[in-house]
Amino acid sequence: MERQGASEPTPAQQRILDAAAVCFGERGFHGTTTRDIAKQAQLSPAVLYVHYPTKEDVLFEISRAGHVAALEILRTAAARGGTPTEQLGELAHDFALWHARSHAVARVVNYELGSLTPQHHEEIATLRRQMEQVTREVLEAGLVTGEFALANPSLTALAVLSLSVDLGRWFRTTGTWQPEDVAKHYRELAIRMVAAR
Protein backbone atom coordinates (compact mmCIF):
# COMPACT_ATOMS: atom_id res chain seq x y z
CA MET A 1 0.00 0.00 0.00
CA GLU A 2 1.13 3.46 -0.87
CA ARG A 3 2.43 5.32 2.17
CA GLN A 4 2.82 8.80 0.71
CA GLY A 5 6.30 9.31 2.15
CA ALA A 6 5.60 8.07 5.67
CA SER A 7 7.09 4.87 7.08
CA GLU A 8 4.99 2.01 8.45
CA PRO A 9 4.27 2.43 12.19
CA THR A 10 6.26 0.19 14.54
CA PRO A 11 4.29 -2.20 16.80
CA ALA A 12 4.59 0.30 19.67
CA GLN A 13 3.38 3.12 17.45
CA GLN A 14 0.47 1.03 16.18
CA ARG A 15 -0.50 0.32 19.80
CA ILE A 16 -0.55 4.07 20.49
CA LEU A 17 -2.55 4.79 17.33
CA ASP A 18 -5.13 2.09 18.14
CA ALA A 19 -5.47 3.37 21.71
CA ALA A 20 -5.83 6.96 20.52
CA ALA A 21 -8.50 6.00 17.97
CA VAL A 22 -10.54 4.48 20.79
CA CYS A 23 -10.13 7.58 22.99
CA PHE A 24 -10.85 10.09 20.20
CA GLY A 25 -13.85 8.04 19.11
CA GLU A 26 -15.32 8.04 22.62
CA ARG A 27 -14.50 11.54 23.87
CA GLY A 28 -13.37 13.48 20.81
CA PHE A 29 -9.92 14.91 20.16
CA HIS A 30 -10.33 17.87 22.51
CA GLY A 31 -11.81 15.70 25.26
CA THR A 32 -8.82 13.32 25.19
CA THR A 33 -5.47 13.96 26.93
CA THR A 34 -2.15 12.38 26.05
CA ARG A 35 -2.33 10.72 29.48
CA ASP A 36 -5.66 9.13 28.43
CA ILE A 37 -3.99 7.71 25.32
CA ALA A 38 -0.97 6.43 27.28
CA LYS A 39 -3.26 4.78 29.83
CA GLN A 40 -5.40 3.14 27.10
CA ALA A 41 -2.21 1.88 25.40
CA GLN A 42 -0.79 0.70 28.77
CA LEU A 43 2.35 2.71 28.16
CA SER A 44 3.94 5.55 30.13
CA PRO A 45 3.34 9.10 28.86
CA ALA A 46 7.13 9.36 28.40
CA VAL A 47 7.12 6.48 25.90
CA LEU A 48 4.24 8.09 24.02
CA TYR A 49 6.11 11.41 23.74
CA VAL A 50 9.11 9.63 22.21
CA HIS A 51 6.95 8.49 19.31
CA TYR A 52 4.52 11.41 19.03
CA PRO A 53 5.58 14.75 20.55
CA THR A 54 1.99 16.08 20.53
CA LYS A 55 -1.55 14.75 20.66
CA GLU A 56 -2.14 16.34 17.28
CA ASP A 57 0.70 14.24 15.80
CA VAL A 58 -1.23 11.14 16.86
CA LEU A 59 -4.45 12.41 15.28
CA PHE A 60 -2.62 13.31 12.08
CA GLU A 61 -1.08 9.84 11.79
CA ILE A 62 -4.48 8.16 12.29
CA SER A 63 -6.07 10.50 9.79
CA ARG A 64 -3.24 10.16 7.25
CA ALA A 65 -3.22 6.35 7.42
CA GLY A 66 -7.03 6.24 7.13
CA HIS A 67 -7.10 8.52 4.11
CA VAL A 68 -4.23 6.70 2.38
CA ALA A 69 -6.09 3.42 2.92
CA ALA A 70 -9.37 4.87 1.63
CA LEU A 71 -7.69 6.33 -1.46
CA GLU A 72 -6.00 3.02 -2.18
CA ILE A 73 -9.35 1.23 -1.87
CA LEU A 74 -10.92 3.58 -4.42
CA ARG A 75 -8.00 3.27 -6.86
CA THR A 76 -7.80 -0.51 -6.60
CA ALA A 77 -11.55 -0.93 -7.02
CA ALA A 78 -11.74 1.42 -10.01
CA ALA A 79 -8.82 -0.40 -11.68
CA ARG A 80 -10.57 -3.76 -11.21
CA GLY A 81 -13.69 -2.81 -13.16
CA GLY A 82 -13.91 -3.01 -16.94
CA THR A 83 -16.61 -0.55 -17.99
CA PRO A 84 -17.23 2.70 -16.07
CA THR A 85 -20.43 1.11 -14.67
CA GLU A 86 -18.42 -1.81 -13.31
CA GLN A 87 -15.72 0.54 -12.02
CA LEU A 88 -18.26 2.66 -10.15
CA GLY A 89 -19.93 -0.44 -8.74
CA GLU A 90 -16.64 -1.85 -7.43
CA LEU A 91 -15.62 1.53 -6.03
CA ALA A 92 -18.94 2.13 -4.22
CA HIS A 93 -19.00 -1.44 -2.89
CA ASP A 94 -15.47 -1.49 -1.51
CA PHE A 95 -15.68 2.04 -0.06
CA ALA A 96 -18.91 1.16 1.77
CA LEU A 97 -17.43 -2.11 3.00
CA TRP A 98 -14.39 -0.36 4.50
CA HIS A 99 -16.49 2.33 6.21
CA ALA A 100 -18.91 -0.23 7.66
CA ARG A 101 -16.18 -2.56 8.90
CA SER A 102 -13.96 0.27 10.21
CA HIS A 103 -16.75 2.58 11.39
CA ALA A 104 -15.01 3.53 14.66
CA VAL A 105 -11.79 4.63 12.92
CA ALA A 106 -13.85 6.17 10.10
CA ARG A 107 -15.54 8.48 12.61
CA VAL A 108 -12.19 9.80 13.87
CA VAL A 109 -10.80 10.07 10.34
CA ASN A 110 -13.79 12.01 8.98
CA TYR A 111 -14.99 14.11 11.90
CA GLU A 112 -11.84 15.40 13.62
CA LEU A 113 -10.20 17.11 10.65
CA GLY A 114 -10.85 20.53 12.21
CA SER A 115 -8.43 19.68 15.01
CA LEU A 116 -5.41 19.29 12.70
CA THR A 117 -2.77 21.99 12.27
CA PRO A 118 -3.19 23.98 9.02
CA GLN A 119 -0.21 22.17 7.42
CA HIS A 120 -1.49 18.72 8.37
CA HIS A 121 -5.00 19.68 7.32
CA GLU A 122 -3.68 20.63 3.90
CA GLU A 123 -1.94 17.24 3.52
CA ILE A 124 -5.21 15.47 4.30
CA ALA A 125 -7.16 17.81 2.01
CA THR A 126 -4.82 16.78 -0.81
CA LEU A 127 -5.63 13.11 -0.20
CA ARG A 128 -9.36 13.91 -0.12
CA ARG A 129 -9.11 15.75 -3.42
CA GLN A 130 -7.42 12.68 -4.90
CA MET A 131 -10.29 10.51 -3.60
CA GLU A 132 -12.80 12.83 -5.24
CA GLN A 133 -10.75 12.83 -8.43
CA VAL A 134 -10.67 9.02 -8.75
CA THR A 135 -14.45 8.96 -8.37
CA ARG A 136 -15.04 11.90 -10.71
CA GLU A 137 -12.85 10.34 -13.42
CA VAL A 138 -14.96 7.18 -13.39
CA LEU A 139 -18.11 9.29 -13.74
CA GLU A 140 -16.60 11.32 -16.58
CA ALA A 141 -15.51 8.12 -18.35
CA GLY A 142 -19.10 6.88 -18.17
CA LEU A 143 -20.34 10.12 -19.69
CA VAL A 144 -17.98 9.58 -22.61
CA THR A 145 -19.18 6.01 -23.21
CA GLY A 146 -22.80 7.10 -22.78
CA GLU A 147 -23.38 4.71 -19.86
CA PHE A 148 -23.96 7.64 -17.50
CA ALA A 149 -26.10 10.75 -17.80
CA LEU A 150 -25.82 13.36 -15.07
CA ALA A 151 -25.49 17.10 -14.72
CA ASN A 152 -22.62 17.64 -12.30
CA PRO A 153 -19.86 14.96 -12.07
CA SER A 154 -17.98 16.84 -9.31
CA LEU A 155 -20.98 17.15 -7.00
CA THR A 156 -22.12 13.63 -7.85
CA ALA A 157 -18.67 12.25 -6.95
CA LEU A 158 -18.98 13.88 -3.52
CA ALA A 159 -22.49 12.44 -3.14
CA VAL A 160 -21.28 8.92 -4.00
CA LEU A 161 -18.56 9.22 -1.35
CA SER A 162 -21.02 10.76 1.16
CA LEU A 163 -23.14 7.62 1.15
CA SER A 164 -20.26 5.63 2.62
CA VAL A 165 -18.68 8.35 4.76
CA ASP A 166 -21.95 8.69 6.65
CA LEU A 167 -21.78 4.98 7.55
CA GLY A 168 -19.11 5.99 10.07
CA ARG A 169 -21.80 7.98 11.87
CA TRP A 170 -24.72 5.53 11.93
CA PHE A 171 -23.51 2.03 11.07
CA ARG A 172 -22.94 -0.48 13.87
CA THR A 173 -22.04 -4.14 13.34
CA THR A 174 -24.59 -4.99 16.06
CA GLY A 175 -27.45 -3.71 13.86
CA THR A 176 -29.75 -5.28 11.30
CA TRP A 177 -27.28 -5.38 8.41
CA GLN A 178 -23.80 -6.77 7.99
CA PRO A 179 -21.12 -4.72 6.19
CA GLU A 180 -21.50 -6.95 3.11
CA ASP A 181 -25.26 -6.25 2.92
CA VAL A 182 -24.67 -2.50 2.93
CA ALA A 183 -21.81 -2.72 0.41
CA LYS A 184 -23.93 -4.75 -2.02
CA HIS A 185 -26.85 -2.31 -1.75
CA TYR A 186 -24.65 0.78 -2.08
CA ARG A 187 -23.10 -0.62 -5.26
CA GLU A 188 -26.60 -0.64 -6.76
CA LEU A 189 -27.53 2.83 -5.40
CA ALA A 190 -24.38 4.45 -6.80
CA ILE A 191 -24.96 2.99 -10.26
CA ARG A 192 -28.62 4.06 -10.19
CA MET A 193 -27.58 7.62 -9.26
CA VAL A 194 -25.71 8.09 -12.52
CA ALA A 195 -26.94 5.53 -15.08
CA ALA A 196 -28.34 6.78 -18.38
CA ARG A 197 -32.05 5.99 -18.51
Add this chain to the structure above:
Amino acid sequence: MERQGASEPTPAQQRILDAAAVCFGERGFHGTTTRDIAKQAQLSPAVLYVHYPTKEDVLFEISRAGHVAALEILRTAAARGGTPTEQLGELAHDFALWHARSHAVARVVNYELGSLTPQHHEEIATLRRQMEQVTREVLEAGLVTGEFALANPSLTALAVLSLSVDLGRWFRTTGTWQPEDVAKHYRELAIRMVAAR
Protein backbone atom coordinates in the same frame (compact mmCIF):
# COMPACT_ATOMS: atom_id res chain seq x y z
CA MET B 1 -43.57 23.98 14.42
CA GLU B 2 -44.00 20.94 16.62
CA ARG B 3 -42.02 21.32 19.84
CA GLN B 4 -42.43 17.79 21.22
CA GLY B 5 -43.35 18.97 24.74
CA ALA B 6 -40.60 21.58 25.11
CA SER B 7 -41.31 25.32 25.25
CA GLU B 8 -39.72 27.84 22.85
CA PRO B 9 -36.38 29.16 24.15
CA THR B 10 -36.42 32.70 25.56
CA PRO B 11 -34.14 35.29 23.88
CA ALA B 12 -31.51 34.73 26.61
CA GLN B 13 -31.72 30.98 26.11
CA GLN B 14 -31.44 31.32 22.33
CA ARG B 15 -28.32 33.46 22.83
CA ILE B 16 -26.81 30.71 24.96
CA LEU B 17 -27.75 28.02 22.43
CA ASP B 18 -26.28 29.98 19.51
CA ALA B 19 -23.06 30.60 21.45
CA ALA B 20 -22.80 26.95 22.43
CA ALA B 21 -23.33 25.79 18.85
CA VAL B 22 -20.35 27.92 17.80
CA CYS B 23 -18.15 26.54 20.61
CA PHE B 24 -19.17 22.90 20.09
CA GLY B 25 -18.69 23.29 16.34
CA GLU B 26 -15.16 24.64 16.79
CA ARG B 27 -13.81 22.57 19.71
CA GLY B 28 -16.28 19.74 20.16
CA PHE B 29 -18.51 19.14 23.18
CA HIS B 30 -15.73 17.75 25.38
CA GLY B 31 -13.34 20.53 24.40
CA THR B 32 -15.83 23.22 25.44
CA THR B 33 -16.41 24.41 29.02
CA THR B 34 -19.53 26.15 30.35
CA ARG B 35 -17.27 29.19 30.89
CA ASP B 36 -16.42 29.14 27.16
CA ILE B 37 -20.14 29.21 26.33
CA ALA B 38 -20.85 32.02 28.82
CA LYS B 39 -17.98 34.04 27.39
CA GLN B 40 -19.12 33.52 23.79
CA ALA B 41 -22.67 34.54 24.81
CA GLN B 42 -21.32 37.53 26.76
CA LEU B 43 -23.18 36.38 29.86
CA SER B 44 -21.94 35.42 33.32
CA PRO B 45 -21.62 31.69 34.06
CA ALA B 46 -24.21 32.23 36.84
CA VAL B 47 -26.82 33.36 34.30
CA LEU B 48 -26.03 30.37 32.11
CA TYR B 49 -26.53 27.94 35.03
CA VAL B 50 -29.98 29.45 35.73
CA HIS B 51 -31.11 28.39 32.27
CA TYR B 52 -29.08 25.21 31.77
CA PRO B 53 -27.73 23.46 34.88
CA THR B 54 -25.21 21.42 32.86
CA LYS B 55 -23.29 21.70 29.59
CA GLU B 56 -25.05 18.53 28.46
CA ASP B 57 -28.44 20.27 28.89
CA VAL B 58 -27.28 22.88 26.37
CA LEU B 59 -26.16 20.20 23.87
CA PHE B 60 -29.43 18.34 24.32
CA GLU B 61 -31.49 21.46 23.63
CA ILE B 62 -29.47 22.24 20.46
CA SER B 63 -29.79 18.62 19.32
CA ARG B 64 -33.50 18.40 20.17
CA ALA B 65 -34.36 21.64 18.37
CA GLY B 66 -32.30 20.60 15.32
CA HIS B 67 -33.92 17.18 15.07
CA VAL B 68 -37.44 18.58 15.57
CA ALA B 69 -36.75 21.09 12.78
CA ALA B 70 -35.33 18.39 10.47
CA LEU B 71 -38.29 16.08 11.10
CA GLU B 72 -40.72 18.92 10.41
CA ILE B 73 -38.91 19.69 7.13
CA LEU B 74 -39.25 16.06 6.01
CA ARG B 75 -42.94 15.86 6.97
CA THR B 76 -43.85 19.19 5.36
CA ALA B 77 -41.96 18.34 2.16
CA ALA B 78 -43.49 14.87 1.87
CA ALA B 79 -47.00 16.31 2.42
CA ARG B 80 -46.44 18.87 -0.36
CA GLY B 81 -45.75 16.29 -3.06
CA GLY B 82 -48.51 14.52 -4.98
CA THR B 83 -47.00 11.28 -6.25
CA PRO B 84 -44.35 9.37 -4.27
CA THR B 85 -41.76 10.55 -6.84
CA GLU B 86 -42.73 14.17 -6.18
CA GLN B 87 -42.80 13.57 -2.42
CA LEU B 88 -39.31 12.06 -2.46
CA GLY B 89 -38.04 14.92 -4.63
CA GLU B 90 -39.41 17.58 -2.29
CA LEU B 91 -38.10 15.74 0.75
CA ALA B 92 -34.57 15.27 -0.63
CA HIS B 93 -34.47 18.89 -1.87
CA ASP B 94 -35.60 20.51 1.36
CA PHE B 95 -33.48 18.27 3.60
CA ALA B 96 -30.36 19.07 1.54
CA LEU B 97 -31.19 22.79 1.55
CA TRP B 98 -31.47 22.84 5.36
CA HIS B 99 -28.22 20.92 5.88
CA ALA B 100 -26.31 23.15 3.43
CA ARG B 101 -27.65 26.39 4.88
CA SER B 102 -27.29 25.26 8.50
CA HIS B 103 -24.12 23.24 8.10
CA ALA B 104 -22.48 24.49 11.31
CA VAL B 105 -25.46 23.55 13.50
CA ALA B 106 -25.92 20.35 11.49
CA ARG B 107 -22.40 19.26 12.47
CA VAL B 108 -23.16 19.65 16.18
CA VAL B 109 -26.59 18.04 15.81
CA ASN B 110 -25.27 15.00 13.95
CA TYR B 111 -21.81 14.38 15.35
CA GLU B 112 -22.12 14.99 19.13
CA LEU B 113 -24.90 12.51 19.91
CA GLY B 114 -22.46 10.29 21.78
CA SER B 115 -22.05 13.00 24.41
CA LEU B 116 -25.72 12.95 25.46
CA THR B 117 -26.96 11.18 28.60
CA PRO B 118 -28.62 7.83 27.85
CA GLN B 119 -32.12 9.31 28.48
CA HIS B 120 -31.51 12.30 26.22
CA HIS B 121 -29.91 10.07 23.60
CA GLU B 122 -33.03 7.94 23.56
CA GLU B 123 -35.24 11.01 23.02
CA ILE B 124 -33.13 12.01 20.03
CA ALA B 125 -33.05 8.45 18.73
CA THR B 126 -36.85 8.49 18.73
CA LEU B 127 -36.86 11.63 16.57
CA ARG B 128 -34.33 10.05 14.19
CA ARG B 129 -36.47 6.93 13.86
CA GLN B 130 -39.40 9.19 12.95
CA MET B 131 -37.24 10.88 10.29
CA GLU B 132 -36.33 7.49 8.84
CA GLN B 133 -39.98 6.43 8.97
CA VAL B 134 -41.24 9.46 7.01
CA THR B 135 -38.66 8.72 4.31
CA ARG B 136 -39.30 4.97 4.29
CA GLU B 137 -43.07 5.48 3.97
CA VAL B 138 -42.58 7.58 0.84
CA LEU B 139 -40.38 4.84 -0.63
CA GLU B 140 -42.90 2.14 0.26
CA ALA B 141 -45.72 4.18 -1.28
CA GLY B 142 -43.72 4.37 -4.52
CA LEU B 143 -43.25 0.61 -4.50
CA VAL B 144 -47.03 0.22 -4.27
CA THR B 145 -47.66 2.57 -7.21
CA GLY B 146 -44.84 0.96 -9.20
CA GLU B 147 -42.93 4.24 -9.53
CA PHE B 148 -40.06 2.82 -7.48
CA ALA B 149 -38.16 -0.45 -7.66
CA LEU B 150 -35.62 -1.19 -4.97
CA ALA B 151 -34.58 -4.02 -2.70
CA ASN B 152 -34.39 -2.54 0.78
CA PRO B 153 -36.57 0.52 1.60
CA SER B 154 -35.18 0.82 5.16
CA LEU B 155 -31.54 0.93 4.09
CA THR B 156 -32.39 3.12 1.10
CA ALA B 157 -34.18 5.61 3.40
CA LEU B 158 -31.00 5.86 5.49
CA ALA B 159 -28.94 6.35 2.31
CA VAL B 160 -31.22 9.16 1.08
CA LEU B 161 -30.82 10.92 4.44
CA SER B 162 -27.03 10.27 4.46
CA LEU B 163 -26.57 12.31 1.30
CA SER B 164 -27.74 15.44 3.12
CA VAL B 165 -26.42 14.66 6.59
CA ASP B 166 -22.90 14.47 5.15
CA LEU B 167 -23.28 18.03 3.82
CA GLY B 168 -22.79 19.13 7.44
CA ARG B 169 -19.28 17.69 7.18
CA TRP B 170 -18.07 19.00 3.83
CA PHE B 171 -20.37 21.78 2.62
CA ARG B 172 -19.26 25.39 3.03
CA THR B 173 -21.17 28.39 1.66
CA THR B 174 -17.80 29.78 0.51
CA GLY B 175 -17.36 26.90 -1.94
CA THR B 176 -18.29 26.32 -5.58
CA TRP B 177 -21.97 25.60 -5.04
CA GLN B 178 -24.76 27.46 -3.32
CA PRO B 179 -27.22 25.55 -1.09
CA GLU B 180 -29.88 25.78 -3.84
CA ASP B 181 -27.53 24.12 -6.39
CA VAL B 182 -26.92 21.19 -4.09
CA ALA B 183 -30.60 20.85 -3.15
CA LYS B 184 -31.66 20.76 -6.80
CA HIS B 185 -29.04 18.13 -7.67
CA TYR B 186 -29.83 15.98 -4.63
CA ARG B 187 -33.53 15.97 -5.56
CA GLU B 188 -32.52 14.34 -8.85
CA LEU B 189 -30.04 11.89 -7.24
CA ALA B 190 -32.59 10.67 -4.68
CA ILE B 191 -35.21 10.01 -7.36
CA ARG B 192 -32.64 8.20 -9.52
CA MET B 193 -31.67 6.00 -6.57
CA VAL B 194 -35.13 4.46 -6.37
CA ALA B 195 -36.95 5.01 -9.69
CA ALA B 196 -38.24 1.96 -11.57
CA ARG B 197 -36.31 1.58 -14.82
